[in-house]
Amino acid sequence: MDAPIPAQKAPYNFTVEEGKRYFWCACGRSGSQPFCDGSHKGTGLTPLAYLAEKTEEVWFCGCKATGGKPFCDGTHNTL
Ligand code: FES
Ligand code: FES
Secondary structure: OOOOOOOOOOOOEEHHHHHHHOEEEOOOOOOOEEOOOOOOOOOOOOEEEOOOOOOOEEEEEOOOOOOOOOOOOOOHHHH
């Protein structure tokens, strides 16, 4: 399995909608960050499905090293 790579060393601000499912890119290779576009193919990595329980503003991890997937937990500051 390949290692995740940082798409950027900062989170992505996004407003999720209640009841909608999102597929967060865990591999860092997607061209549609912070979401999966299928580019993980061959890496052994897979996206993380996230179901929004309410409409709200969130910060998706862009560095892919967070301990609180799929959200930023500040780990990018240590990279
Ligand atoms: Fe990164 Fe799918 S493109 S998990
Ligand atoms: Fe990954 Fe903040 S962007 S922990």
